[in-house]
Amino acid sequence: MNFWESLYKNKLMLTGGGLVLLLLVISILAPWLAPYDPGQIDLNNVLAAPSMQHWFGTDQLGRDVLSRMIWGARISLKVGFVATGFAILIGTVLGAVSGYYGGWVDSVIMRFVDIMLCFPTFFLILAVIAFLEPSIWNIMIIIGVTGWMGVTRLVRADFISLRERDFVHAAKAIGAGDLRIIFMHILPNSMASILVAATLGIAGAILTESALSFLGIGVQPPTPSWGNILTAGKDNIDIAWWLSLYPGLAILMTVVGYNLLGEGIRDLLDPRLKK
């Protein structure tokens, strides 16, 4: 069975990939897809129920919810990608150094990982974000900085199992430096597990961002994000169900999409895990 056949066979992964692709297209085409300007206030049409004019209704300032959600997709993707990028970067470097050198370097890094894993992560994120200005960049950095530990363990395990292999000794014998061996020879072998971790990490980062925005310390209004539309949903819980329902569905679909894609990639790249 070749790659494309097994890709086709993996229905779940296709679904996930489809959802992710759809989301990408929506965020790229946001300016053309959104029926209204996401910031356009219409005080004569506040909290209007879904209708032909406003498919998903309007919010407490009369802004079109669908348009805000389409622009919100951009924010979610941006946070997801950048935050995960930070986490992967930190995690890979620390994991590679730890696994390759071993010894006290390894001990120090792994104890640090243990400490970081003892925090209820969401507490830590909250604590830091409240002291920084709650801007989108700070959120991306802090989600990344509190989310690298899993990647470190993964990469470290790969490095430990690979560092005594013949190809590493061969590279050393012809005089390759440590950096070259780490990044050019060993790291490419970890790419599969890093890719899977990254895909699943994006899902987690999007969830965290929406929770932070919901609590009012994430993406700040007027910038639309799925989480801060839901805040308005909570404030108008008795009268405007549409403010609560649709943005949450968007988050759910997105996260399901990335999770399915991640698991699919894992099955595809690691035949051992296939049932």
Add this chain to the structure above:
Amino acid sequence: MLRYIIKRTLFMIPLLLGITVICFFVMHLAPGSPTDLQTEMNPKASAEMKERLRTMYELDKPIHVQYASWLTKISQGDLGTSFSTDHRPVADKIMERLPVTILINLLSLFIIIAVAIPLGVLSAVHKDSWFDKATTVFVFIGFAVPTFWLALLLMIYFGSHLNWLPISGLRSLNYEYLSATDRLMDVVKHLVLPVFVSAFGGLAGLSRYMRANMLEVIQQDYMMTARAKGLSERDVIYKHALRNALLPAITILGLSIPGLIGGSVIFETIFAIPGMGQLFYMSVMARDYPTIMGILLIGAILTLAGNLIADVSYAVADPRIRIS
């Protein structure tokens, strides 16, 4: 066994120290100061007054001095005094809120265990059946549902629409006038939604893990042995396989504790439950350093204690690792 527990407990001390160092420095190096929040809204606050506040809170000293003095107090069991307007001891503020949070987390942990284990085991035993497929779909949704959104939907449906359940707080306004049984019912009703919401995410994780474990155990040679000696399929699955599959689940439960505690910020804020999570949210908003540090410390201790209990139960349950 006792030696193992003592060793593990002693090992927690350097970890805890590391945790406090990280919290303390991250918080103090971040821009913004608690005095800003107290003074920037007040036009009469002069620069001199800000300085006085800073001196009072010892914020003018170098950070390592502040840390040392904080640590000295902690070792005497003093978590300091809150920066908020009530100026109460942090320990009191936390202790009056901790029981609610622990109660809700224990209840949801109980539900997670009671539901997720049968779910995972059954879907592994009946692999590829409709039940297994339905569970898989449920698991994927469970992983992806934002808990606060689930809470919102349940509040809208059961609270506003059907009017069955209260959606905020722990007690009704007329609590004082109720009989003992009605009081209990009142609290139970208030707890239904928060406990369900906090259990939901954990359900998915544990049941998926149980399924994977069970599938792996079923393939082992000793399962063949059990069948070969003529045990009924029932005994094979529920006595031999289940016991072995349950072992690693203990560790997973231990690891899920930080997530549960972290999640309490979200559902306590949404449901207006006066627990530790809500206190944390309020302290963060008010930049109340001592309370934030206190809660982070308690959260870390709870996490470490959870891991320790998990490891000890693992050692009790699995004779193979008892010696180490």
